[in-house]
Amino acid sequence: MATIRSLDELVGVLASTAGLYVRWSSGPGVDLPEPSSRDDLTGAPLPGLSANPLDTEPWWGTRSLRTWAARRLYDYAHLPHVKDRRVRPWLLRGTEVGRGPDNEPLVHEVEPLGWIDVGVIAEADAEVRRQEGRWGPLDRYGGRQTWPT
Numbered sequence: 490m491a492t493i494r495s496l497d498e499l500v501g502v503l504a505s506t507a508g509l510y511v512r513w514s515s516g517p518g519v520d521l522p523e524p525s526s527r528d529d530l531t532g533a534p535l536p537g538l539s540a541n542p543l544d545t546e547p548w549w550g551t552r553s554l555r556t557w558a559a560r561r562l563y564d565y566a567h568l569p570h571v572k573d574r575r576v577r578p579w580l581l582r583g584t585e586v587g588r589g590p591d592n593e594p595l596v597h598e599v600e601p602l603g604w605i606d607v608g609v610i611a612e613a614d615a616e617v618r619r620q621e622g623r624w625g626p627l628d629r630y631g632g633r634q635t636w637p638t
Contacts, residue, residue, distance in 0.1 A: 490517070491603040493580060496612035499605065500555050503543055508582055510540035510596055511561060513568045515575050517601040524597055528590050537586045537595030541565065559616035566610050578605040 493499050503509060514520050526539040541564070545557050562578060569576045580603045583596030 492606050493603050494606045496609050500558050507544055509543045510581050511578050512540040513565050513576050513578050535589055535595050537597040539589050539593050540596050559613035562613040563617045
């Protein structure tokens with residue numbers, strides 16, 4: 490499988506192709522034989538693979554596709570640290586079949602398109618940090634299991 494080596498390369502793919510997702514996992518070799526994710530809380534099998542859409546939303550308007558892509562990667566960059574160090578992002582095309590417990594799309598009929606290199610994640614982090622607003626990864630509590638007091 491090819492590897493996307495820069496944020497600009499990823500943006501080029503997104504600008505020319507709609508309907509793409511990023512998935513954080515050990516990869517298609519592990520995921521595709523039985524393409525079903527599990528709810529971490531209950532263990533319930535889900536009817537597809539958890540993935541995050543990369544298409545922009547209409548409200549995004551003419552804002553930077555680079556910033557959009559960076560934010561979509563940045564939001565889940567904590568997963569290798571909290572799940573398994575072998576978890577990596579990869580780009581795919583698929584058909585949405587439902588929503589998971591975090592309201593993420595569940596996809597099947599998956600076509601793997603390429604790994605996303607760790608250097609792209611570093612570029613995404615830098616792009617997000619350059620923005621004026623405040624933002625953080627979805628791991629809002631830094632791994633703590635309780636609400637801050």
